Amino acid sequence: MITLHAFANMFPGGIGETKDIRIQWALEEMGLAYEVRGLDYLGGEAESPEFSAISPFNQIPVLEDDGLVVAESCAILIHLAEKSGRLMPADPAGKLKVIQWCFAATATVAPALSMIAMVDAGFMGKDPAAREFLVGIATRWLSGLERQLEGHEWITGDDFTTADIAMADVLREIRETDLMDGYPRVKAFYARAFARPARQRARELTAARMGVALDQIA
Incomplete structure (x- = not known):
């Protein structure tokens, strides 16, 4: 069980x-x-x-x-x-791609977005310079996601996988900011994922x- x-x-x-x-x-x-x-x-x-x-x-x-x-x-x-x-392809190459993007979500994208959320909440002090620095990092990650989503609905292709759960849940950190506004594919991906039953x-x-x-x- x-x-x-x-x-x-x-x-x-x-x-x-x-x-x-x-x-x-x-x-x-x-x-x-x-x-x-x-x-x-x-x-x-x-x-x-x-x-x-x-x-x-x-x-x-x-x-x-x-x-x-x-x-x-x-x-x-x-x-x-x-x-x-x-939520994971059976072939080794497809499986590895999903695992890569699971780690990309939690190890690469998440830290900067979490820290932005903590700055905005006042847990780390309202330091505009610190937030600007973190937003610069986040912009790099969001730009990469925007490219990755070109031509398909989900992170690794046409099928919904665990990588999409990980990435969408990480993006939740910045849902109350305007950081996704410049990345229409990312914003649409986030909405699709969270609309799932x-x-x-x-x-x-x-x-x-x-x-x-x-x-x-x-």
Whole structure:
């Protein structure tokens, strides 16, 4: 049985921003049977010895799958795709391309976008020079995505994959800015991805689990 360790609660500014939703989205897309164990984050459960034993950095989400433990959202997405045989091509070249773009989303694109979101939220101070620097990096990544999306709807081609889940969820960080406005393919990709029924189910399930109104989950 698959168990997703996810957030049961979060401080107000973090509600709707957590990475567990991208895993639940993938599970809903793949049609895999799973259960969710909500962790009392505000109560310190993520720092408990029990959770430390399965999460190297005490980070949520973590997936357990019949004795196999997987941390890090990118690794979880890849594992689920391989297990289900969905959202990942069967041929080695196609599979490697999807894996490449999963890592591109979480290791290359995400850091700058996350820091822009933190600057805008005031967590790092409202330093215009720092934001300008980060926007310069983000522009480079968004330009690359715009090129990558030329001629097809999804990141690696015509089929929706785990790379699209990873990338769309990363782009969520800048949804309240105008940074995607100059990149029409990226903006359309983001809208297509988030309109998928499985994403909407994951959103509803996340809101119910955290006991918040649906409009608090992006």
